[in-house]
Amino acid sequence: MKTIILRTASTYLLPVLLLFSIFILLRGHYSPGGGFVGGLIASIAWVLHAFAKGLENTKGLIRIHPGFLMPVGLALAFLSGIAPIVAFDMPFMTGLWYPEHLPILGSLGSALFFDTGVYLVVVGVTLTIIFTITESA
Amino acid sequence: MTQQIVLYPLLLQLLLSIVLMFCWRKISWQRVISIVGGVINIAVSAWLFYHIWENGTQIVQAGNWKAPFGIIFVGDTLSATLVLLTALSGVAVSTFSSASVVAARLKFGYFPIFHFLLLGLNGAFLTGDIFNLYVWFEIIIISSFVLITLGGEKAQLEGAVKYFTLNILASMIFLTAIAVLYGLTGSLNMADLSMKVAAIENRGLVEITAILFLIAFGIKAAVFPLYFWLPDSYHTPPSAVSAIFGGLLTKVGVYALIRVFTLIFVGDLFLQNILLAMAVLTLISGGLGALVQNNLRKVFSYLIICHIGYMIAGLGLFTKLAISGTIFYLIHDIIVKTNLFMVSGLAYRIRGTNSMRALGGLYAEYPKISLLIAIPLFSLVGIPPLSGFWPKLSLISAGFTAERWWVVGAIVFASLITLIIIAKVWAAIVWKDKTDFPKRLNFRYFAKLKLVRKTQMIAPVVFLSLVSLYIGFGAEHIQQVSVRVANELMDNQQYIDAVYNNNPKLNR
Numbered sequence: 001m002k003t004i005i006l007r008t009a010s011t012y013l014l015p016v017l018l019l020f021s022i023f024i025l026l027r028g029h030y031s032p033g034g035g036f037v038g039g040l041i042a043s044i045a046w047v048l049h050a051f052a053k054g055l056e057n058t059k060g061l062i063r064i065h066p067g068f069l070m071p072v073g074l075a076l077a078f079l080s081g082i083a084p085i086v087a088f089d090m091p092f093m094t095g096l097w098y099p100e101h102l103p104i105l106g107s108l109g110s111a112l113f114f115d116t117g118v119y120l121v122v123v124g125v126t127l128t129i130i131f132t133i134t135e136s137a
Numbered sequence: 138m139t140q141q142i143v144l145y146p147l148l149l150q151l152l153l154s155i156v157l158m159f160c161w162r163k164i165s166w167q168r169v170i171s172i173v174g175g176v177i178n179i180a181v182s183a184w185l186f187y188h189i190w191e192n193g194t195q196i197v198q199a200g201n202w203k204a205p206f207g208i209i210f211v212g213d214t215l216s217a218t219l220v221l222l223t224a225l226s227g228v229a230v231s232t233f234s235s236a237s238v239v240a241a242r243l244k245f246g247y248f249p250i251f252h253f254l255l256l257g258l259n260g261a262f263l264t265g266d267i268f269n270l271y272v273w274f275e276i277i278i279i280s281s282f283v284l285i286t287l288g289g290e291k292a293q294l295e296g297a298v299k300y301f302t303l304n305i306l307a308s309m310i311f312l313t314a315i316a317v318l319y320g321l322t323g324s325l326n327m328a329d330l331s332m333k334v335a336a337i338e339n340r341g342l343v344e345i346t347a348i349l350f351l352i353a354f355g356i357k358a359a360v361f362p363l364y365f366w367l368p369d370s371y372h373t374p375p376s377a378v379s380a381i382f383g384g385l386l387t388k389v390g391v392y393a394l395i396r397v398f399t400l401i402f403v404g405d406l407f408l409q410n411i412l413l414a415m416a417v418l419t420l421i422s423g424g425l426g427a428l429v430q431n432n433l434r435k436v437f438s439y440l441i442i443c444h445i446g447y448m449i450a451g452l453g454l455f456t457k458l459a460i461s462g463t464i465f466y467l468i469h470d471i472i473v474k475t476n477l478f479m480v481s482g483l484a485y486r487i488r489g490t491n492s493m494r495a496l497g498g499l500y501a502e503y504p505k506i507s508l509l510i511a512i513p514l515f516s517l518v519g520i521p522p523l524s525g526f527w528p529k530l531s532l533i534s535a536g537f538t539a540e541r542w543w544v545v546g547a548i549v550f551a552s553l554i555t556l557i558i559i560a561k562v563w564a565a566i567v568w569k570d571k572t573d574f575p576k577r578l579n580f581r582y583f584a585k586l587k588l589v590r591k592t593q594m595i596a597p598v599v600f601l602s603l604v605s606l607y608i609g610f611g612a613e614h615i616q617q618v619s620v621r622v623a624n625e626l627m628d629n630q631q632y633i634d635a636v637y638n639n640n641p642k643l644n645r
Contacts, residue, residue, distance in 0.1 A: 067161070070158060071155050071158035071159045071161075074151075074154075074155045074158070075155050075159075078148075078151055078152065078155060081148075082148060084201075085141050085144075089140060089141075090201055091140075091141060091197050091198050091199060091200065091201045092141060092144050092148070092197060092199050092200070093199050093200040094200055094201040095200065095201075
């Protein structure tokens, strides 16, 4: 796995793949994509980096333990779910939408926060599993 | 405020697991959060129960999508009762776990997963959508699989493989059954299904689908030909885990059977006969199985199977009296079985073994604890006026009215066998002289524990014994609840109306 081609490419692939994962996350409401797929792509970016540069370097780049993303993502999804209950006394998970159309993001709604939560959970779970396996192997 | 009340127990459990995940490394915080959260959960569930008792069935349409298209949550009296019982057992088990489960296990996220399990249980009891029920079952399975393997001892993994294989198989069959049902009716909402299934001309297809559901839930509930995974796996994890499994997991299967066979597949004589045959065989085989076991927790595992038979029998008889007996038994059984597995954990802590031959002399050493564990043991047998007596009374008299002598016979036989087994257990662990079972090195014996830990082990047993005593001595109240649940279940139009018309404020 230490070929010069992969090592050079991975430096550029990491930001590109991460950006792509965010693109997938954002287009997910009406088109194919969303938090789950986006999260998987983001974890692929990190895993590829870890294969090419070694796990220690990747961990140094991420800084936090990926497992920490799980409760953060869950909390974000949870908050976006109960926001309608707390704010408007509407049923759980009712979509709340910001009336104006925003550039890049399009319509901003509570669904985006939920999806971002899913994204974080998926990244957290996948990286925790793969890093643990890599370490014990 | 009260409009979303059906979801509050669910959301609270989710919140608790998230908070617990944030405190991943701080075990002592997790203990406190889990217990305090459990107490709050009792309050919330009691509030939900009171609200539903006063105002009838409540619904929440998740995401404000109207039934039958969106996922809805329905809280009727049965769901509310089960959520309350889950809360009671939940707090007892989290208290018991914080003393009896070793820190090495707690470190790997025992408490967050435990609350995810409770989340799944609450969700399964409250959902009004059959596919959503499947999703809650998955949450339950995944959490229970983590709990059963946590610690990774050899015996544990062996039990876990059996447990997981058969439960995954049950899920697959459940999913297939849902697919077939969806193909027949084009709907997943249980109230909608209830109307659409009744209108299908080809009853043969409906019966086949019903059988698929029966097999799927039968594996989960551990009824006669499908129970072999249970006694092989429930004695392997720590007793706190067995307690929540024994008390609640199989009962979710029973709940699903009750829900599906009173709401969707109703009044089919063929299915009722199958249910009755299963019930009779479950009662007999579970009882006989328990008779020959030596491991205390295996005895209790077989008794779980045996007593599932009572509930299935009531469902098969399908009269108001029988269903009320089933519900009463369910209420009694959840509390008592949870308690019994904690008692087995206590016995294990005291002597270092669960083998009935090696246990003994409990009365000489701990007379008060012996008296305490007499309550769950004899409640289970149903010595009047303790809690097991009343539902059997309803079931037997319902059996007489329906002139199903085999069922009556099996119920009486199973009660007798339970009595023999409990007498054997009592004699073996309490009255028999202390055996010369060797002391284990590095084992945290009960006598060596700190006072806080001792209290944490005794208090939940006391608490659930008090609940059991209340169920026995306040049987009038429980009977009132059971009869109301039975009325609601027998008249499924009420459920359908609640889903479609109730709560006009929601249909903004």
